[in-house]
Amino acid sequence: MQVDCQVLFTEDRGQALLVLTAAPRSDDEEKIRLLRVVGAQRF
Numbered sequence: 953m954q955v956d957c958q959v960l961f962t963e964d965r966g967q968a969l970l971v972l973t974a975a976p977r978s979d980d981e982e983k984i985r986l987l988r989v990v991g992a993q994r995f
Contacts, residue, residue, distance in 0.1 A: 955974050957972055958973075
């Protein structure tokens with residue numbers, strides 16, 4: 953799977969937020985959408 957990664961830091965660099973995106977309308981975008989659904993399930 954190919955994604956772009958952007959890292960956003962707080963001012964003191966104590967925390968980071970990773971933003972992963974895929975090309976619009978690609979197979980990789982569909983895989984990310986599936987992860988969003990599967991990741992919300994409780995086991």
